[in-house]
Amino acid sequence: MGAPLLKLVGKRIGLSIGLLFAVSVLIFVGTQILPGDVAQSILGQAATPEAVANLRAQLGLNDPAYVRYFHWLFGLLTGNLGTALSNGLPIGPAIAERLKNTLFLAFWAAAVSIPLSIILGLIAVRHKNGFIDKLISASTLAAISLPDFFIGYLLIYFVAVKLGWFTSVSTVYDGMPFLSRMVAIALPALTLTLVVLAQMMRMTRAAILNVMQSAYVETAELKGLSRSEIIWRHAFPNAVAPIINVVMLNLAYLVVGVVVIEVIFVYPGMGQYLVDHVAKRDVPVVQDCGLIFAAVYIGLNMLADIFSILSNPRLRHPK
Amino acid sequence: MARAAKNAPDRTSDTLLDIRNLRIEATVYPPGEDPKNVVIVDDVSVKLERGKVLGLIGESGAGKSTIGLSSMGYGRGGVRITGGEVILNGRDILKGGPSGFRKLRGREVCYVAQSAAAAFNPAHRLMRQVIEASLKHGVSSRAEAEKRAIALFKEVSLPDPEHIGNRYPHQVSGGQLQRVMTAMALCSKPDLIVFDEPTTALDVTTQIDVLAAIKKAIRDTGVAALYITHDLAVVAQVADDIMVLRHGKKVEKGDTHQIIKEPRQAYTNALVSVHSIPHEEQKPAAPLLSVKNVTAAYGGGTVKVLKNVSVEVAAGQTLAVVGESGSGKSTLARAITGLLPPMEGSVEFDGRTLPKRLADRTKNDLRELQMIYQMADVAMNPRQTVGTIIGRPIEFYFGKRGRERDRMVAELLDKIEMGTGFGDRYPAELSGGQKQRVCIARALAAKPKLIICDEVTSALDPLVANGILKLLLNLQKEENVAYVFITHDLATVKSIADSIAVMYQGSVVRYGPKSKVLAPPFDAYTDLLLSSVPEMELGWLEKAMASRRMEAAGN
Numbered sequence: 013m014g015a016p017l018l019k020l021v022g023k024r025i026g027l028s029i030g031l032l033f034a035v036s037v038l039i040f041v042g043t044q045i046l047p048g049d050v051a052q053s054i055l056g057q058a059a060t061p062e063a064v065a066n067l068r069a070q071l072g073l074n075d076p077a078y079v080r081y082f083h084w085l086f087g088l089l090t091g092n093l094g095t096a097l098s099n100g101l102p103i104g105p106a107i108a109e110r111l112k113n114t115l116f117l118a119f120w121a122a123a124v125s126i127p128l129s130i131i132l133g134l135i136a137v138r139h140k141n142g143f144i145d146k147l148i149s150a151s152t153l154a155a156i157s158l159p160d161f162f163i164g165y166l167l168i169y170f171v172a173v174k175l176g177w178f179t180s181v182s183t184v185y186d187g188m189p190f191l192s193r194m195v196a197i198a199l200p201a202l203t204l205t206l207v208v209l210a211q212m213m214r215m216t217r218a219a220i221l222n223v224m225q226s227a228y229v230e231t232a233e234l235k236g237l238s239r240s241e242i243i244w245r246h247a248f249p250n251a252v253a254p255i256i257n258v259v260m261l262n263l264a265y266l267v268v269g270v271v272v273i274e275v276i277f278v279y280p281g282m283g284q285y286l287v288d289h290v291a292k293r294d295v296p297v298v299q300d301c302g303l304i305f306a307a308v309y310i311g312l313n314m315l316a317d318i319f320s321i322l323s324n325p326r327l328r329h330p331k
Numbered sequence: 332m333a334r335a336a337k338n339a340p341d342r343t344s345d346t347l348l349d350i351r352n353l354r355i356e357a358t359v360y361p362p363g364e365d366p367k368n369v370v371i372v373d374d375v376s377v378k379l380e381r382g383k384v385l386g387l388i389g390e391s392g393a394g395k396s397t398i399g400l401s402s403m404g405y406g407r408g409g410v411r412i413t414g415g416e417v418i419l420n421g422r423d424i425l426k427g428g429p430s431g432f433r434k435l436r437g438r439e440v441c442y443v444a445q446s447a448a449a450a451f452n453p454a455h456r457l458m459r460q461v462i463e464a465s466l467k468h469g470v471s472s473r474a475e476a477e478k479r480a481i482a483l484f485k486e487v488s489l490p491d492p493e494h495i496g497n498r499y500p501h502q503v504s505g506g507q508l509q510r511v512m513t514a515m516a517l518c519s520k521p522d523l524i525v526f527d528e529p530t531t532a533l534d535v536t537t538q539i540d541v542l543a544a545i546k547k548a549i550r551d552t553g554v555a556a557l558y559i560t561h562d563l564a565v566v567a568q569v570a571d572d573i574m575v576l577r578h579g580k581k582v583e584k585g586d587t588h589q590i591i592k593e594p595r596q597a598y599t600n601a602l603v604s605v606h607s608i609p610h611e612e613q614k615p616a617a618p619l620l621s622v623k624n625v626t627a628a629y630g631g632g633t634v635k636v637l638k639n640v641s642v643e644v645a646a647g648q649t650l651a652v653v654g655e656s657g658s659g660k661s662t663l664a665r666a667i668t669g670l671l672p673p674m675e676g677s678v679e680f681d682g683r684t685l686p687k688r689l690a691d692r693t694k695n696d697l698r699e700l701q702m703i704y705q706m707a708d709v710a711m712n713p714r715q716t717v718g719t720i721i722g723r724p725i726e727f728y729f730g731k732r733g734r735e736r737d738r739m740v741a742e743l744l745d746k747i748e749m750g751t752g753f754g755d756r757y758p759a760e761l762s763g764g765q766k767q768r769v770c771i772a773r774a775l776a777a778k779p780k781l782i783i784c785d786e787v788t789s790a791l792d793p794l795v796a797n798g799i800l801k802l803l804l805n806l807q808k809e810e811n812v813a814y815v816f817i818t819h820d821l822a823t824v825k826s827i828a829d830s831i832a833v834m835y836q837g838s839v840v841r842y843g844p845k846s847k848v849l850a851p852p853f854d855a856y857t858d859l860l861l862s863s864v865p866e867m868e869l870g871w872l873e874k875a876m877a878s879r880r881m882e883a884a885g886n
Contacts, residue, residue: 227449234403235437235464249454325453325499 017327021318028314035306040081043295054097071097084299094296098289103300107285111304113184114274114281117197118266121204126259129209133216137243140221152210164203164276171199182277200277204270208262215258219251226250253320260316268305338431340439341421347522347555348402350377354414355397355406371397371410372579381522384549384556386570386587388563388602390792391763394579395559399525402557403440404432420522437464441516445528447508451500458496461515470519483514486551487544506537510544517552526558530565534655534819539863542568543876561792563602564865567591568872575599591867601794603867608800608826612845615830616645619813620667620781625676627666632674636662638837639676644830646780647811651824653860654834660817663834664783667815668702681780698728701774705786707766711758717744717769718754724776743772746809747802764795768802775806783815788823800826821864825849833857
């Protein structure tokens with residue numbers, strides 16, 4: 013572990029923090045330039061101009077934009093996510109509950125899909141251009157070619173309605189026993205797995221096949237190692253960086269891209285929460301959700317880069 | 332039981348390897364044509380006794396690596412063994428199938444590649460890779476294998492043999508890696524090692540160390556070896572017998588003395604007498620290019636690679652810049668062309684001072700100073716025909732188009748001794764030497780006063796390189812063009828230079844007319860450089876190692 017490595021990692025972390033601030037500005041500006049007036053939409057078309065003006069003053073909407081931005085930012089940094097306009101409740105606890113559900117679903121989808129895709133990728137390389145390789149490629153491609161909502165409905169129709177193994181509505185609540193919680197998320201987790209599997213599997217396959225062209229793979233072959241040993245010991249460690257990158261992108265999708273899946277399965281996660289409040293024009297909630305999604309995305313990409321840096325022996329063990 | 336015995340190695344016979352009537356074919360896919368079958372090795376028989384070293388020599392495409400690898404049942408890039416037998420330790424290994432190959436690879440036969448830097452896995456420590464084959468084949472326990480590896484590191488005179496195994500490949504220099512690879516091949520106590528151009532990619536000063544280490548290791552362990560190279564002088568130092576190959580066929584086989592002293596075939600004779608171009612040194616004249624006190628650095632001045640360099644070259648003459656890799660020769664070219672603007676000093680050309688930065692130079696500055704590169708393939712656009720490639724500078728600098736341009740292209744093709752028929756060909760359809768000729772024609776098309784030649788013959792076979800050098804000398808007489816000739820090959824320098832600059836660690840350590848630079852007394856580095864060039868003499872290696880005054884930088 014050398015100083016240049018720490019410097020690289022430090023740089024990458026600093027960059028992510030800067031990026032996050034830039035995104036917060038974008039989100040804030042974006043929600044400000046939306047047409048219409050929040051006070052108006054809360055009170056409805058029938059409200060008197062006085063009532064609207066009062067509410068505007070009460071919500072602080074008359075302050076200049078930058079004052080409101082820093083107010084919001086300061087609140088976020090001190091853990092105060094503000095108050096939802098639609099029901100007057102603090103946003104923090106509501107989001108915490110939803111985020112927990114989303115992360116729970118994402119975690120189990122990831123726990124299944126990441127090892128599965130990497131193992132499938134390794135098997136595909138082992139049987140390159142053979143029947144097994146083509147079967148794996150074709151079936152994962154078929155899965156990714158279908159839109160995620162369509163896979164969701166297919167699973168609901170066959171597994172929930174026809175076979176009756178799982179319920180079509182993934183309701184979870186506080187204090188639900190672990191096992192029934194797992195049963196509840198089985199279908200959305202399966203849907204997510206099918207959606208993210210192909211990309212990770214194909215990247216694993218491509219990255220390893222790329223490394224298989226190297227001279228050191230030939231060296232390993234000329235030592236009499238078997239193909240599986242070569243793939244696992246000599247090719248895989250050198251293919252980690254691109255695989256990590258695509259794994260992290262898919263992890264990010266599992267957290268921030270699941271809006272449609274949550275709506276289909278009526279799962280009380282972040283996505284549904286966001287969609288509900290967009291419909292209600294609840295700007296503070298939308299801003300907070302947007303920023304959390306951005307933070308997850310940026311954070312995971314940062315981790316991907318850091319792991320890639322760490323996986324490079326030249327940087328880990330400088331001359 | 333009987334079958335198992337049939338496939339088991341039998342070490343009682345004196346003959347270790349007996350390749351009989353080997354035929355190897357491959358399918359090639361030429362651009363724009365149907366795939367076709369080519370014969371890479373045609374009816375070659377090789378016999379090797381235990382503990383002996385056979386040199387396989389020939390130019391690229393002679394099939395020497397393919398024959399070497401056939402002893403391990405391995406074919407690169409889809410080549411197929413279609414005929415003959417490969418009898419190793421008393422049984423035909425071609426009958427053993429994939430699992431039979433896996434059992435003998437790394438156990439009975441080991442391989443040392445040309446580029447050890449690429450042949451080691453960057454993700455693992457050296458020790459793990461060195462002992463891998465021993466563990467895989469159950470030759471010894473981990474502790475024993477590590478002990479043997481350390482002993483072998485000592486044997487090939489690696490520095491710090493106890494701990495070098497803990498390093499990663501990128502932490503070790505190229506010459507050292509080549510020796511680690513030799514130790515790796517020896518670690519599982521094989522009967523045969525295939526050395527595939529193990530010193531070709533190294534500097535001449537490092538090559539001699541590695542060669543000495545390989546020779547000592549072979550002698551001390553008693554292993555047999557196939558030593559593959561295109562350099563007769565190198566193979567003469569290590570081999571007992573030599574087989575000369577050409578186009579996949581045997582030309583001649585004999586003991587080393589007979590091959591280098593009394594070759595029976597014309598082709599062998601050509602190989603032995605290569606690189607002797609008579610070249611009369613020209614008298615010093617007024618300089619066309621003078622590089623004055625140039626200092627250049629990478630990384631914003633942090634890494635100085637050129638230190639106060641001053642050289643001159645006169646019109647129609649050749650300045651050779653020699654030195655090992657990292658000595659700053661190519662950087663000097665980059666400083667002259669403005670690709671790397673010098674921090675200090677100036678470059679004067681034809682009576683004017685050139686702007687330091689390439690972007691500030693006029694079109695005429697660019698035209699008069701052309702460059703030819705080592706890798707002709709990557710210096711040409713693969714999607715342009717030869718005619719387009721050569722015609723481009725004619726259009727760009729002289730505004731000639733249509734028939735006029737075609738006429739000039741034809742003239743240039745004629746100058747480089749290639750017919751007009753080549754105008755419609757693509758680079759992929761040319762041989763290595765032809766590609767380099769096209770690059771020369773492209774440089775000449777600009778009617779330059781100076782051409783910088785950066786290792787232009789290093790990637791070519793000796794005979795082909797010889798042709799290129801002769802061409803360059805003829806063109807110099809016809810066009811009165813000056814050359815700055817960057818090379819690490821001293822034989823080339825003797826053939827074409829009028830003056831020589833020897834570079835070492837960014838500085839010019841010796842500079843003057845050829846006759847003075849190559850005459851004693853020498854400084855330590857020039858002496859090392861000159862004495863490291865392999866000579867086609869038996870016992871040269873031992874003599875050279877004994878009389879050295881300075882360690883090579885790669886050590």
